[in-house]
Amino acid sequence: MNALRVVVWGENVHEQKSDQVRSVYPQGMHNSIAEALRAEPAIAPGTATLQEADHVLPESRLSETDVLVWWGHLAHNQVSDQVVDRVQKRVLEGMGLVVLHSGHYSKIFKRLLGTSCSLTWREAGEKERIWVCNPGHPIAQGLSAYFEIPHEEMYGEPFGIPSPDEIVFLSWFQGGEAFRSGCCWKRGNGKIFYFRPGHETFPTYHQAEVQTVIRNAVRWAAPEGTRWVDSIPNVRVSPEGIRQD
Amino acid sequence: MNALRVVVWGENVHEQKSDQVRSVYPQGMHNSIAEALRAEPAIAPGTATLQEADHVLPESRLSETDVLVWWGHLAHNQVSDQVVDRVQKRVLEGMGLVVLHSGHYSKIFKRLLGTSCSLTWREAGEKERIWVCNPGHPIAQGLSAYFEIPHEEMYGEPFGIPSPDEIVFLSWFQGGEAFRSGCCWKRGNGKIFYFRPGHETFPTYHQAEVQTVIRNAVRWAAPEGTRWVDSIPNVRVSPEGIRQD
Amino acid sequence: MNALRVVVWGENVHEQKSDQVRSVYPQGMHNSIAEALRAEPAIAPGTATLQEADHVLPESRLSETDVLVWWGHLAHNQVSDQVVDRVQKRVLEGMGLVVLHSGHYSKIFKRLLGTSCSLTWREAGEKERIWVCNPGHPIAQGLSAYFEIPHEEMYGEPFGIPSPDEIVFLSWFQGGEAFRSGCCWKRGNGKIFYFRPGHETFPTYHQAEVQTVIRNAVRWAAPEGTRWVDSIPNVRVSPEGIRQD
Amino acid sequence: MNALRVVVWGENVHEQKSDQVRSVYPQGMHNSIAEALRAEPAIAPGTATLQEADHVLPESRLSETDVLVWWGHLAHNQVSDQVVDRVQKRVLEGMGLVVLHSGHYSKIFKRLLGTSCSLTWREAGEKERIWVCNPGHPIAQGLSAYFEIPHEEMYGEPFGIPSPDEIVFLSWFQGGEAFRSGCCWKRGNGKIFYFRPGHETFPTYHQAEVQTVIRNAVRWAAPEGTRWVDSIPNVRVSPEGIRQD
DSSP: OOOEEEEEEEOOOHHHHOHHHHHHOTTOHHHHHHHHHHTSTTEEEEEEETTSGGGGOOHHHHHTOSEEEEEOSTTGGGSOHHHHHHHHHHHHHTOEEEEEGGGGGSHHHHHHHOSOOOOEEEEEEEEEEEEESOTTSGGGTTOOSEEEEEEEEEEESOOOOOOOSEEEEEEEETTSOEEEEEEEEEETTEEEEEEOOOOTTSOGGGSHHHHHHHHHHHHHHSOOSOOOOOOOOBOOBOTTSOBOO | OOOEEEEEEEOOOHHHHOHHHHHHOTTOHHHHHHHHHHTSTTEEEEEEETTSGGGGOOHHHHHTOSEEEEEOSTTGGGSOHHHHHHHHHHHHHTOEEEEEGGGGGSHHHHHHHOSOOOOEEEEEEEEEEEEESOTTSGGGTTOOSEEEEEEEEEEESOOOOOOOSEEEEEEEETTSOEEEEEEEEEETTEEEEEEOOOOTTSOGGGSHHHHHHHHHHHHHHSOOSOOOOOOOOBOOBOTTSOBOO | OOOEEEEEEEOOOHHHHOHHHHHHOTTOHHHHHHHHHHTSTTEEEEEEETTSGGGGOOHHHHHTOSEEEEEOSTTGGGSOHHHHHHHHHHHHHTOEEEEEGGGGGSHHHHHHHOSOOOOEEEEEEEEEEEEESOTTSGGGTTOOSEEEEEEEEEEESOOOOOOOSEEEEEEEETTSOEEEEEEEEEETTEEEEEEOOOOTTSOGGGSHHHHHHHHHHHHHHSOOSOOOOOOOOBOOBOTTSOBOO | OOOEEEEEEEOOOHHHHOHHHHHHOTTOHHHHHHHHHHTSTTEEEEEEETTSGGGGOOHHHHHTOSEEEEEOSTTGGGSOHHHHHHHHHHHHHTOEEEEEGGGGGSHHHHHHHOSOOOOEEEEEEEEEEEEESOTTSGGGTTOOSEEEEEEEEEEESOOOOOOOSEEEEEEEETTSOEEEEEEEEEETTEEEEEEOOOOTTSOGGGSHHHHHHHHHHHHHHSOOSOOOOOOOOBOOBOTTSOBOO
């Protein structure tokens, strides 16, 4: 089996602006996430950022991508609509999409889900405990009943999403909130997974359990069937011999 | 109980171009559909068309609309994005949306579902038989096990939609195809129903069973709870006393 | 509109055995819940208990019941299979079912969902905070963003249920767990709602917000369409003239 | 990768009673289905029948089974409840289940879905055309837009099932009916697929496309994650230090 071809999108804006973020992710968040994926020999990750031409997500590259991982926050609106169109098309054809943290407000996530994707939030560096709702689920492999992230931003309900096909994780926050933190959907032939943690000022993506989840999610989201390319054919002659003239 | 406030959107383009369509729907398709709704005293229908300023769908009118019925075909791209934004927002707040026939390719339907909404088709005036999948469903009230439309356009699978929450109707076509013809979704607080029949050159919307379905669908799609207006609040002080400074 | 005909099932066993439970619910839990429903003029509640003959749930009574509310714990296995068969049949026909707290392990809940319905638990009288996931949902009407129950048993994930159609509430527990506390399903024409709180030693069902949820849930679960009685007809002559001899 | 361990259950009753069935399936239907699976080197099929002791489905064998394929019709009630309990438990743990044709009325299918699983039917040997609703789905691999079965029993709507997670096939019948013929659900960690065709008097299971679907379904239903064994633990000491005494 060939390695899964993964692209990690990082908007790479906080890293340019903030010493604090740079100190946590000196190579940029996208490179830290890609590195965590590289620990798995069966995954071959690359990266893409906002600053590169056409976001280095041309149709040809997407066409050869099995799973796209998406982290963005400040610059959702700077992602070109053309790239969003392409990514949507590829997800419907079967490419997996793993959306991280503030990516809940990305154009592509809202495009595919059709809802507000709003939530409540607080940046207080509080403790988050992530519970596994289904210990047998592929995305929960290698985890215990729960794991903790010592300092994170809080995301709270109501989370403006369509009902997930499956919920893999719930979060408990020190401040008193609870949240649907790991959610699965299928759109067309593409599997979509949303995973909550990952505020830019905390070393969340350096944490082993978080890396395990992202690796699991990438494997889970990999295409299963064949590519279904969108079309709207006019079937002029029917199986039963009815004809359109 | 006050009457349900319904707006029937008709793009009203075929009616301007085609003698045949005009002969079937002399007042325009939107007016025929509205009239069918008016047969029910508890429904107060109005109309809106592409040609009117701002499509006569300003925020103030949508704000007082319980259910929007949508028929469009040739001019999906002429519907202003601003109106689509408004309609999406209102559906998420709780307004019902009933999408008819070629409305499967409308901007608003694709926006809310996030998928291609493609299908196969044939205009051969063949017989369609619509089967009830759940005789107890509110949208199927007053129908028998099936009803027939003598002449219709065919729509066939694959239909590029997210899995419906519920399927109320399946169609059987004389030419040999089958189709998911009555599909329910919820997005935010809005209920969405897609109903397949209604090609512009056939008197489908004059048929009693079709009118029954649309009336039922409007009642089913009416708002149930309260309006949830989108926001993304920063909860700086938590219930457990954690604070964001 | 006639009042909703509701039956509150209480197994009524703890009340016989425990002074503590009797001090909290002197008339029995079922009567306290029924009384909370009676506060709404549009709801006409009765009760049924394990000790009564045929659990006073004969087919004739179920046939005239719109919504059944179910609390049980110690004596799930003493509920007769015949009654469970009847209740299942009526739910599929359209009767609503509201399952409370330890009712997660009742025969009827497991029968309708088909899964283990297991969870983790702790009786430590800790604080529970219940968050609303969809403020516009009919079951959340009249509530704020969250409400608290000062002392409750904890229920934790994994909760062995099929993916809910909709999640209305999440719980946060003082001890550190989170839980899917308000879950909706539809089976046949019956709506099912599971609501977590209600340990027998705490005055949970005397709390205003809890009563509001149960009243809302009863209204939400009321039958919408017509009764669909199960059958498996042999259609010997087809609409297209194919015949079985 | 080890071969998938599959057991094909056949009740093997028609074969004892009917010359016609024996002439179509001289080795029994279960052996024909198993042989079709054997064509795929990655699948290692065995069989089990009603007549064998404990239906040769002891816990030890189920424990080492990845996917169970189920055909039954006349003798659903003779399947022991103990075996049904075991199979349900294993499905929830992650074993796949592929239910064929009249298996819609088996104890295990009704147990896992919780609904009536009723449908309408006609034995007239009419033509069935099976349409693919999602050409990219793993279960549809290797198929064209549709395939035909020259002579089959008809199954029609209403089909008394919970809304499928995904519908892969719709059937069109010569007699005029349509049906949801390929339906996916997940219960616990087990994937369930229902596939409509396969009346005992027709050579349906000798047809290449039908064999392709069953092989695809077996691969799709294979366990993905780890086994989750049911339990309901009392967590006496909480992560936050709350204790049950």
